[in-house]
């Protein structure tokens with residue numbers, strides 16, 4: 001299958017997916033999300049695929065978030081729908097896939113980009129990568145599962161600090177708090193992910209799938225994702241959201257009124 005915004009190929013039982021919008025720092029626009037949903041489905045349905053490596057084109061960004069240009073005029077119900085559709089078709093679909101996904105974080109992983117990496121089962125980061133959830137700078141909260149998965153990975157205190165300060169952390173700091181499994185030089189990023197999958201490929205595929213499913217089942221007893229989706233939607237009806245996204249698009253600092 002060919003895609004407009006992704007490069008994908010299967011080699012030696014690994015599906016390689018590269019998000020290919022380098023000029024927009026691989027930001028997730030509608031079309032890219034649609035294609036991601038298709039390729040995730042393909043991974044799940046194709047016996048030849050024993051693992052997936054997901055990365056971003058170029059060496060600057062893994063993914064710099066959801067595409068701000070596409071949602072800057074959304075209202076609350078459109079915002080809620082954006083989060084609901086994206087979570088179901090892409091983020092939860094990765095987490096619930098029977099195939100192990102490794103995020104190879106080659107640069108900025110921000111907002112929806114970090115959320116995409118966190119939906120993957122394992123994360124390997126290049127040493128120059130920067131990670132963060134900057135949504136509150138836009139008058140938003142994370143809407144692709146970030147409030148839930150960051151908390152699961154690093155605990156409540158660090159998750160709240162990262163989300164409400166909108167601070168970016170280095171790959172080394174991310175490894176220290178358990179947000180990424182390994183940090184390696186940029187040139188070794190894909191080979192490190194391949195090394196992990198070379199072990200997985202030797203194991204029983206059905207057992208691998210059931211092991212992933214069982215681990216994930218331990219995490220989602222209450223529906224925090226639903227709370228996040230509704231809260232994300234409500235942000236779109238605020239003056240702060242208008243100001244935050246307008247300031248980003250006008251390349252200036254936002255001045256929030258708290259309304």
Ligand code: CAA
Nearest residue numbers: 024025027064065066067068069110111112134142143144
């Ligand atoms: N959406 C749309 N376009 C984006 C983008 C995004 N998330 N991130 C970067 N771009 C675009 C920029 O607009 C710019 O395009 P133009 O050349 O056409 O102006 C291009 O990518 C290069 O970006 P910069 O010029 O800003 O590059 P920089 O090196 O100065 O800064 C950066 C890099 C710090 C990553 C900065 O681009 C940035 O802060 N990006 C936004 C990060 C962000 O806020 N992400 C969260 C998005 S909201 C979200 O994800 C919601 C959710 O949870 C569902």
